[in-house]
Structures are given as structure tokens and as C-alpha cells.
Amino acid sequence: MHPRDTTIPNLLEDLQQLVTLALREDVGDGDITAQLIPADREARARVITREDCTLAGRPWVEEVFRQLDASLQLHWYFQDGDQVPADAVIFELQGNARSILTGERAALNFLQTLSGTATTASAYASLAGDSGIKILDTRKTIPGLRSAQKYAVLCGGCHNHRIGLYDAFLIKENHIAAAGGIDQAVAQARVIKPGALVEVEVENLDELRQALDSGADVIMLDEFSDTDTRTAIELARGRAKIEISGSVDNTRLEKLAGLDVDYISSGSLTKHLRAVDLSLRIEME
Template identity: 55%
Template sequence: MHDIPPELLGEAILANVQAALTEDIGTGDITAQLIPAGRTGCARVISREKAVLCGTAWADEAFRQVDPGLTIEWHAADGDAIAAGQLLLQACGPARSLLSAERTVLNFLQLLSGIATRCSHFQHLLDGTSARLLDTRKTLPGLRLAEKYAVRCGNGHNHRLGLYDAFLIKENHIAACGGITQAVASAQRLFPQRPVEVEVETLDELHVALTSGAQLIMLDNFSLEDMRRAVAITAGRVALEASGGINEANLRQVAETGVDYISLGTLTKDVKAIDLSMRLVL
């Protein structure tokens, strides 16, 4: 579907980390000042459970912004399956700096690894089918690109990044434009290079969307039987995306209807952070 431009991701990492450190450290880490200024050590981050690792660039940037003199050694990379008890990284340098960076480093690694792990689990449920797993715009404010990057680390795929890179014409847009045909025609006239997707709620709307020139059609809360009918009706003329009412229990059944994509907000909005810990060795 959509790729994250490297330059946008790099800017997001810098901004994400800066905001997180400002929020956490504020005017200064007063507890870290209890430690003698010259004391050095190494901090080791260990996984407490099986997971898929994600967020190493955010961790690196957090250490760098706190203290550019810290040395970082990774023992796993983004997208790697990690085991409980596995050493993920070791950072060495001033103890004050290591402790000031600790929470920000762990927050990014735990959240993004949680998304990658969840996505990987759902992707395995699709093994043997042709359906692709898509994320949505249901992300934490300010962390859109980070969370979509994590989806990719879990072998999922990114839907549009925002409201600017693709059209998704939904019920309210259709009503305001006077119909599916009118909405698609306006989209193609305004931004002819942007992909156009239309959300439909019935098979009748599907027929209209097919003749309108839409490149992708979202089947909103369709029954399994109607999804199969939609696949037969379109016969590969456009890609079909299933959305709404899909969960772990019925994901495989939806994929077996023959739809091309399945979008799930739960990939990024209902995530359990991975249990990681940092231990300081002086």
C-alpha cells in the first residue's frame, strides 16, 4: 500500500524523542543528581517475554539527545523475534545520563515492540491466504509514523499515512458530495495522482463504486457471505478491503473469502506493551 518516506520517518524520530524527553526530564532529572557526577556504568535492557523487537532508532536517539557520548551496542534488530531473558542492548557511559534516558528508551521500545508483536501474531493467522493485513489512522496522537513503522516490523502493511496521501471516501463524504460517482469524479479532478478508495455498505453501493472508477473498495461491516459475493462481483477488477467487526476470532474466515486486504484498528490502538527492563551495572 503506502511506504513511509525515510526523510519523514527520520524527522518523526527526532521530534518524538525530543517531546518525550522534554515531558519526562523537564528542567532536569533531580533524582539522577544523587549519583556522583563522575560515576560511569553500563545499562542493559532485557526482554521479560517473547516478542518482536521494534524501536531501536528511537532508543538510539533518546540516548543521543541525553548524552552524545554514550556508547550503544545492540544484540537484536528491529523485526527480530526475541526470547524471554534475552539481552537486547547495552549502553555505557555516565550513570546519570543512562538513568535519565531510561524511561524514554523503554517507553518507545515497549510500545513499538508491542505493536510489532501483535501485528506479527495476526499476520500468522493469515498464513496460506492471499489477504494482506493493513493498519489504520487509529494511532496515538503524535506517534503516527512510529506506530505505522512498527506495523511494518510485524510484517503488516500501511494504509494511507494521513489525510493527505490518498482518498478514502466514506459515508459522510458521499452524502455531502451527492453520491459515490460525484465524489470519485471530484477526487480524480482535484488530485489525479492520488489513489481513490470508496467505502461501501451494501452490494448495490459496490456496483456503483465499481463503475465510478475507484481503485480500491472498502467493504464496511459486510457479512462473510456478502464478502464472498463482492469478490465474485468484482472478479479482480479492483482490490477489495474488508473492515469493521473483524477480530482475532474471525480474521481467518474473512481472509478466506478472497478479499485482498483486511484493515484492523486494533493493531495500533489496543496494544499491550512488551515487558522489558533496564538494569544498571556500575
């Protein structure tokens, strides 16, 4: 998968700016340790994963080394979205030794973090199996890494919820209270941005009925019991799509996969990730 294959807005621009920032904070006005190496020394390096993972982050790695030294040559053995076994070589690079070592940390930071996100997403997608339920991410992302993590979620086989506060309505308890009710909030949303998806979060069956009557496109069930979830599904059938949210862990996800819901959203895809253990090994030429 490549950023051009996604519908995440401004992804390529975000990628370039994020890499620039990462290099600025790490390299500053120059890598003084790399200056220990003769300026014309050539090297070859391999990046290895110490554990099974789902790969994500290749474009960020390529951008790191492009910004540092476009003459470096990278050879990839896996694509984003691939399942990579432990101890496999993910990619090799060849060229100026100083450039390789200067970019090592920034490149691996992106690759380990985004592969960690994709690996978590892949596990959730596997739990959903062939149920037809789409597992969605949330806005609970690492600040500054929103578009990158959304991309990694796609690499792991899950799906994106709204990207931010601008592309879809998600009307929650405080919005409802401030707007004067569910019906008023939905009606105003249709005026503000016609054609945008309108989703309403509800906390009980009475609110569910109000959201259905208002014409909401999607209704999010927040902390519903399994019994009320089944009732909500029946009430909403043919009128709105149903999304399950709140305390969705691996165990509950397996149970929900047997229900006729459209979406399950979980912040765990992006906020509970564990970076993949990667290592770079260099050989001087």
C-alpha cells in the first residue's frame, strides 16, 4: 500500500512535513557522531525485525533518506501491509555511511511505530474474521501522527473513521445538550454541511429512537449491554447503520463479531500500540 492509494487527505504533504520535523529535532545543526566517519566512506545496512509484524511506514523511511541523501539506494523485501516474520530483513540500503547512520533513528522510529499500529490493527481485523463488520479507528492518535497512523490502520486491514473534526459529524452528549436535543443537532448538521455523514452517539434506547427519527446516518451505541445492543440492531435495521464503541477489547470484539452490526470502533488501534522491535546492522565497504 502507498499513500497515493488511500483517501486520507493531505497525506503526502503531512508525510514530508513530519519527516522534516523529525530530522530537525534529531539532527539539529549536524550529526557530530557521524563526523567520526570519513566523509566519503561507503556502507551497506540491513534493517531486521525481531518479531512478527505487519509492515507499515515504508514511505516515511524513504522520505527520511531522500531528505538526507537522495543518492542512497534502498531495496525492500516487503511491502506495507505484508506480514513479516521475526528475524526477516525488511530492507537494505547502500551508500554514504554518514547518511545511513544519521537517518537511522528517525527512519526506524517511523517504521517501528507505524508497524506497531498496523500489527494491532491486523490482530483486530483477524478477530472480526468474515463477519462483514468494519473495524474503525478513532481520533485517539499520537499528536502529529494522525494521517500516518490512519494510513497504518489501513495497512493492518481495518478502516478509518472520520479523519478529523472537519469531514463528518459525530454528535455526542455535550453537542446534544448545547444544541437543544438530538433532532435539533441533526437538522442543523444538515444545514451546515449538506452531504456530510451525520453520526449520533446514544447512551440508551430512548436516545436511539430519537436518533432514528432525526434521520441520522450512523448511530453509535456507547456502553450498551449485549441485550440492548440486540434490541438496537433490530430497531435500526434499514434505517441507520450501527456502530459499537466503548470498552471494546479483544474478548468483547469476538462476541460482537457474531452480531449484525456495521462498525466497531476502538481507540486501541492507535493509542495502545507497542512499537515493533527493529534493528539496523551496518557493514562498511
